[in-house]
Amino acid sequence: MRLDKYLCDTLGLSRSEVKKIVSKGRVTVNNAITKSPDTKVNEETDEVTFDGKAVLYERFVYYMLNKPAGLVCANKDPRDPVVMDLFRDEPGKGLSCVGRLDKDTTGLLFVTNDGDLVHSLTSPGRHVFKDYLVTVAHPLSEGDIKALTEGVDIGDDKPTLPAKVKVMDDDHIVLSISEGRFHQVKRMLIAVNNEVLALKRLSLGSVVLDESLKPGEFRRLTAEELTELKSY
């Protein structure tokens, strides 16, 4: 790989910015200053530094975000602010959200540039349970809980797959679903004559939202969390 690409990817700089820092002699490859941005580097074995600090190449980056309300899961939107605005200064080109949460939904969202992971976690055949804390308009009856648990007709070809319902109090349930249909939770509650007043994703499989993250904050996934996600 060319040195300028290596530095663009890792430092999040533009090609012209990289050209400047390289021509000023601020970059070394294997302990030797190089002033040519087209120097070939092996990202696995070569040691690159910028201003004396090691610059490690990571092909893929993985983040856990506590999504705030009001942001759309997209790279750009003509009307609304987007999740990717939060990541503008982060390394890792080509980041995208793993699946979609609605604009008003909060909580656990993964962001990565690993297209294979995005694909495997969002493909329709993948049935990983996701837990949502749902603020409901009315308390659920035993019949509602039974219907949600067994599967409800939300207007698609097939009813929803069996879900799990945990009643927290009159206003809150935790609904666990293993599919990711469009507005699924909201449509499931409508199917039992209820309404979602607020929705927060708590977990995906065994990976749980880090509650120390305030809405809008994110952190890198731990090695364990990543291994978990890759196993689904």
Ligand code: URA
């Ligand atoms: N179900 C919904 O209705 N909305 C979401 O954002 C996620 C699941």
